């Protein structure tokens with residue numbers, strides 16, 4: 001009588017240990033997935049840091065601690081242009097004179113840099129559209145906006 005009983009116990013314990021093994025395998029599998037997820041997020045999380053580092057190294061002359069944003073601290077015209085002004089001025093969106101379009105820039109450049117600076121800093125609207133004061137980025141320093149203006153003018157025949 002004890003023989004079939006012990007046979008059942010043996011089979012039952014084999015099944016139990018199989019289930020335990022499967023459970024452990026599942027735990028490790030889910031840990032693996034949990035490990036993968038933050039790794040996949042990493043490039044996205046690192047990207048702004050990389051951009052900030054690139055911006056900082058692109059503007060070595062900017063005094064340290066003048067602002068939280070590299071673009072507002074540094075007077076690197078190209079960086080400010082790419083980050084802010086290109087939105088309209090790269091493609092000539094909303095009536096903005098396109099960078100490189102010497103015909104569109106000619107009469108504007110003829111007004112003189114002081115006028116162009118003034119219009120970039122305080123806004124300007126003629127027939128073609130509306131240049132917002134500091135392109136709507138009031139956190140930019142005057143020097144940064146002027147440097148971006150210089151950059152655009154230099155690329156447009158000025």
Ligand code: HEC
Nearest residue numbers: 085088095096108119120125126128129130131135148149
């Ligand atoms: C929202 C779109 C937009 C952005 C962003 C923008 N501009 Fe403009 N900008 C315009 C438009 C539109 C004009 C043309 C206005 C007109 O002549 O009616 C213009 C004109 C200008 C002019 C010529 C002004 C003149 O007297 O003819 C300068 C200089 C200028 N922008 C500088 C900048 C700088 C520097 C930045 C970045 C800091 C910038 N803009 C970002 C839309 C924009």
